[in-house]
Amino acid sequence: MLKLIQNEWMKLWHKKGTWAMVAMLILVILVPGGIMKYYEEKSSDEGSWQKVEQQAIQNNKAMLAEEDLSEADKAYFKEQISISEYRLANDAPSQKDGSVASFMSFTSSMLTLVTLFTVITAASIVSSEFSTGTIKMLLTRPMSRAKVLTSKLLTTFIFGLFLVAVNVVVSAIVGLVLFGVGSGVELEVVNGQVAEKAVWSDLAYHYLLSGGDFVMSTLFAFLIGSVFRSSSLAIGLTMFLSFTGGMIIMFLSRYDIVKYIWLTHSDLTQYEHGGSSMIADVTMPFSLTVLAIYAILFLIISYTSFMKRDVTA
C-alpha cells in the first residue's frame, strides 16, 4: 500500500498543475500580506491609545443612549465599554498594528482555495487514468482494485493536508516577517467577565471545523470522478453544489428533509463562536452524524462502482 501511495504521489508531482496549485496558494498569502503591510506603514499615528479608548467609550455610551435598541445591540455596546474600561485599568493596549495571529486568522479564509485544489485533485486522480488509458496498465497488476482505489483516496487526502500545512506554514512565516508577534492583547467578554482572547486555540478550532467542508467536498468529487470517469463533471458538480448549497437549503428549509441533506451540515464553521445551525433543532453532534453517514455512503458507491466496472477504456 505504501508503494502504491508513493506511486500516486510521484505521478501527482509530475503534473504541472500540482505545482501551479502550490504556487497560487503561496501567492494568495504573500500578495495580500504585502498590500496590508504597505497600507499599515502609510497610516499615521493617531495619538496615544488611551485617548482612542476613551473616545470609544464615549461613542459607545452615546449609542446606548439611543432609543429602539435591541437586547443584542445593548449587550454588544455594554461589552465593548467594559473591554475598553478594562484596557485602561490594566494598561493593556489593543492590537493596533497587524500581528502574526491576526494575519493568520485572515489567511485561514484561504482554506477555501485548499478545498478547491483538493477537489480538483480528487476529481481527476481516478478519471485521468481512464481518459489516458493508463488504467489498463494500472489494473493488470497484482494489486486488487480496492487497494488501488484506496491508495488514490489516501493520496488525495495527504495532498490536501499538505496544502493545509503550506497554508499554515507560509502564513506563519509571512506574518512573522511582515508584522512580528505584535504588541497588545485581544480581549473578549466571557460570562460577563473580560478575559484575554484565546487567539491560537480559536484559530485551531476554525481550521478543525473547516475540515467538514473539506472532507465532504473531496469525497463527493472523488465519488463523481470515479463513477462517471469525468473530472470536469466532478469539479463542476462539486463547485455548483458548494455555490448553490445555501440556496438549496433555504429552499428546502420548510421541509423536514433538509435535516438529512449533507449540504446543511458540511459547513461546520456555523457552530463557531457558540453559533448554531440555521435549521432549528440541529446540533453539532447531529451534523457530525449525518456527515459521517454520507461520507460512508459516498465511499461505498465509489468502491462498488470501481471494483465492479468492466474496463473498456
Place this chain on the structure above:
Amino acid sequence: MTEPIVQLQNLSKTIRGKQLIQQLNIDLYPGQITGFLGPNGAGKTTTIRMMTGLMHPTEGKVIIDGLSLQEHYEEAISKVGVIVENPEMYKFMSGYKNLLHFARMHKNVTKERIQEVVKQVGLENRIHEKVATYSLGMRQRLGLAQALLHRPKFLILDEPTNGLDPAGIREFRMYLRKIAAEDNVSVFVSSHLLSEIELMCDRVAVIQNGKLIDIREIHNDSSSFYYVEAQPKEQVSAHLTQLDYKFEAENQGYVIELKKEDVPALTAGLVQAGMQLFAVQPHQKTLEDQFLEMTGGGQIAEANSK
C-alpha cells in the same frame, strides 16, 4: 503433453443481452506462441480483457497456473505480463519512472532488473526522457519492457506490432521466440496481421462471432496441395473428377489435394490423355487463405451489428 499454463473454461460474456463471447475453451501451453485471430468485432479484445481481469466474465473461468483469476486475482495476475492495445504510459514522466512505477506494484522487481529489461528492449539511450517525446515504436518497446519486468510465465499481447517498423517487427518476433524457447513463457498474441502471426506463432486460435471456430498448429499441415496447369480445362476437370480427387479452380489451373507420391501418376495420366501440361508445383495454402476460408470473408460479426 505438458500441463497447460492458462485455461479458458466456458468463458462467456453477455453485455446488455448481446452474447459477445460464447463458451470459449482454450488451453495455452508453456513455451508455445499462440496466435489469436478473428475478424473485427469477433470478440478478441473482450476475451483478452477477461483474461487480464479488466472485464468480469458473465460465466466461466480463466485459470492461470492452476489459480482462478476471479478468486485469486492478485496471485494469478502476478504471473501475467500484459500489453492491451497500445501501451498507454504516463506521458508526463520519463520512461524510467514509468517502469519504476509499475515495478513497485510487483514483488521482487529490483532496479537491476529494470536496467536489464531496458537493455533488452534497446531503450538505454532514451529511457530518462519523457514518454511524450517517444515515437510509437519506442512506446511499444516500453510497453514490452513493462510487461516483462516481473518475468511473467504468460504474456498476453494485443496487436503488439502496431506501429513498429519492419526491423522492429522482426526484432520483436525474434525476441518473443527467444523468451518462449528459453524461459518457457507461454505467449498469446492477437493480431490482424496474418503474415505476422504466421511467422511468429506455433498455433492459431480463430474466433468469430464470439465462438472459437478453429484452433490448430500452423506448420505441420497434414494435407498437401499441388497446383496443376493444363489445357483444355474441361478435360482436366473431367479427368480429376474421374480419379476422385478434391480440387478447385485457381487462376489458369487447379489446386488439387494430392500426396507427393501420386504426382508422377497424375502427370503421366494427363499427358497420356493428350492434354497439354504447363506446370505442376507444390501449393502452399497461406494462413490468409485458411483464415478467409474459415471465417467466410470479411463480414463483421453479426451479433454485434444487431
